Amino acid sequence: xxxxxxxxxxxxxxxxxxxxxxxxxxxxxxxxxPMAQVPLTVPPEVKExxxxxxxxGEPMHVRYWKWLVQFFWIEPQVLFDHYxxxxxxxxxxxxxxxxxxSPVMDVVVERLPQTLWVVGLSYIVGILIxxxxxxxSAYKQYSIFDQAGTFITMIGYSIPPFFTGPLIIVxxxxxxxxxxxxxxxxxxxxxxDSFVYQLRQMIMPVMVLxxxxxxxISRYMRASxxxxxxxxxxxxxxxxxxxxxxxxxxxxxxxxxxxxxxxIALGLPAIFGGAIITEQVFSVNGIGGQxxxxxxxxxxxxxxxxxxxxxxxxxxxxxxxxxxYGILDPRIRxx
Amino acid sequence: xxxMSNTEPTTPPxxxxxxxxxxxxxxxxxxxxxxxxxxxxxxxFIGPWLWPFDASxxxxxxxxxxxxxxxxxGTDQLGRDTMARMMAGGQTSIAxxxxxxxxxxxxxxxxxxxxxxxxxxxxxxxxxxxxFLALPVLPLLLVMMMLFRExxxxxxxxxxxxxxxxxxxxGITSWMPTARIVRGDVLALKEREFVLAARSxxxxxxxxxxxxxxxxxxxPIMVSATLGIANAIITESALSFxxxxxxxDFPTWxxxxxxxxxxxxxxxxxxxxxxxxISLTVLSVNYLGxxxRDALDPRIRxx
Numbered sequence: 001x002x003x004x005x006x007x008x009x010x011x012x013x014x015x016x017x018x019x020x021x022x023x024x025x026x027x028x029x030x031x032x033x034p035m036a037q038v039p040l041t042v043p044p045e046v047k048e049x050x051x052x053x054x055x056x057g058e059p060m061h062v063r064y065w066k067w068l069v070q071f072f073w074i075e076p077q078v079l080f081d082h083y084x085x086x087x088x089x090x091x092x093x094x095x096x097x098x099x100x101x102s103p104v105m106d107v108v109v110e111r112l113p114q115t116l117w118v119v120g121l122s123y124i125v126g127i128l129i130x131x132x133x134x135x136x137s138a139y140k141q142y143s144i145f146d147q148a149g150t151f152i153t154m155i156g157y158s159i160p161p162f163f164t165g166p167l168i169i170v171x172x173x174x175x176x177x178x179x180x181x182x183x184x185x186x187x188x189x190x191x192x193d194s195f196v197y198q199l200r201q202m203i204m205p206v207m208v209l210x211x212x213x214x215x216x217i218s219r220y221m222r223a224s225x226x227x228x229x230x231x232x233x234x235x236x237x238x239x240x241x242x243x244x245x246x247x248x249x250x251x252x253x254x255x256x257x258x259x260x261x262x263x264i265a266l267g268l269p270a271i272f273g274g275a276i277i278t279e280q281v282f283s284v285n286g287i288g289g290q291x292x293x294x295x296x297x298x299x300x301x302x303x304x305x306x307x308x309x310x311x312x313x314x315x316x317x318x319x320x321x322x323x324x325y326g327i328l329d330p331r332i333r334x335x
Numbered sequence: 336x337x338x339m340s341n342t343e344p345t346t347p348p349x350x351x352x353x354x355x356x357x358x359x360x361x362x363x364x365x366x367x368x369x370x371x372x373x374x375x376x377x378x379x380f381i382g383p384w385l386w387p388f389d390a391s392x393x394x395x396x397x398x399x400x401x402x403x404x405x406x407x408x409g410t411d412q413l414g415r416d417t418m419a420r421m422m423a424g425g426q427t428s429i430a431x432x433x434x435x436x437x438x439x440x441x442x443x444x445x446x447x448x449x450x451x452x453x454x455x456x457x458x459x460x461x462x463x464x465x466x467f468l469a470l471p472v473l474p475l476l477l478v479m480m481m482l483f484r485e486x487x488x489x490x491x492x493x494x495x496x497x498x499x500x501x502x503x504x505x506g507i508t509s510w511m512p513t514a515r516i517v518r519g520d521v522l523a524l525k526e527r528e529f530v531l532a533a534r535s536x537x538x539x540x541x542x543x544x545x546x547x548x549x550x551x552x553x554x555p556i557m558v559s560a561t562l563g564i565a566n567a568i569i570t571e572s573a574l575s576f577x578x579x580x581x582x583x584d585f586p587t588w589x590x591x592x593x594x595x596x597x598x599x600x601x602x603x604x605x606x607x608x609x610x611x612x613i614s615l616t617v618l619s620v621n622y623l624g625x626x627x628r629d630a631l632d633p634r635i636r637x638x
Contacts (some may be wrong), residue, residue, distance in 0.1 A: 159614040166599060
């Protein structure tokens, strides 16, 4: 198992390098000049100095290497210093945002908790709703519950979050006035009332994101349960007199969870993509909102870093899915 | 004895595609989905010929109207007829969906068939597919839009430039599932007897792929085509919704939805129509794909 995990970990490195190269080249080969905004009255030699100061004068591979060093060596050092009070990163150049004139990672660290809270909570809520629906509709295949479930999940699949978002804002904020429709990021939980407020403002974004998750995972859960319910071991379990509850919830469920767990881990990156849109709809101040803001402000270092952060999240969860699959299904390990 | 002598088949022989159609008809959701999709396409492309208002005609005196007989969907903040804008937007959204789907399908089939048929290229092409699957698609699309929209708009005109950009961007980030499915099918097909027979009479690789492999992998390609349309329409709308799609005065469904959310507090009903159009199109295409998958699967067909 350990060698399997290590092999997967090593495979993740070229993937990350490839993605970083694609992102770098994309920004590099794009026509467009970061100095285009500089007024024409600035003399050319000053412009050239500014270009040097931004690090644009050097050849491409040197800049790629410098960026890699900044991202993979200096930024972790900063993190290390922050926790242990050491001074490894002192005087080293960090990735600086052109928009805020401060290190990109500082802003990311400020904003990441917002995204993780909303995304994480919505994913957990989605899974908790999806699993029982999937199990029950497989157990009662072609019943009214199953048919209705299929229809609702199909709808959940088809309605994009940028439509459900405004729709539930109209319904619950404008018409009914139950929930605030702008997410207040500066809000701090200090007592019971503020906790309730935090809960109320999180309900709608979480609901929108959870809907997509629920639709997808309950589909997989149902299909996987159906595959297992007709297996011989189920008949054996029934024949030896186990109760129906034990047969379904212990024997069948455990075997059916193998593909579903992978789908759960692999679905998380897509949810981060959905979070970009949801954050825009509900004005949540997370990294998705930061990415949109940076794109609008033409802030290339921030865009580069954030896109790469999303890539790291994807690769990381792919890795978790692989390892989980290996743990749950011994056949995979010896492949 | 009389019925023994009658060996003629009672029904005329019919082709494979007749069977497929027969099975497809039995799937009610797919039929309904197909009809809805055709109605949407016809409405969007023929509708503007019949509808008296132009999508860009500004009538400031009749702005912000609710639904009426003259304007069934109301008018927007500049007095433009929402119905006409919905039809114009639908043209763009569906055209983007179809073109991007075809590009993704072409790329995916090419990579899938090459990887499955030529063993030497299999490893490298599948690694490439895996790498592409690990890309953060939405952030990358946003970055591409940001970097290339202005140069391309300047080169070939604002609307056509962005159309090409969106189609290419969606196409090259969504071919991977098709490639995987096609490769799997080609690998299985290569072991079949008819391929061996064709090879034994000296069929060249080119003919082998064009005449024997390609027709047999058509059904998974068609199923991923339907999913590809849905995916492309949603992606385009998402980009337009985030303000990084088509220019503001150029309507698409995502753009209309984005415009409507700005007036959410005063005119909440405006959000409804573009959202409904996107959802209905995607839902109908998904059902269409569901029925197509059942109809093209010979194990299910005939039951």
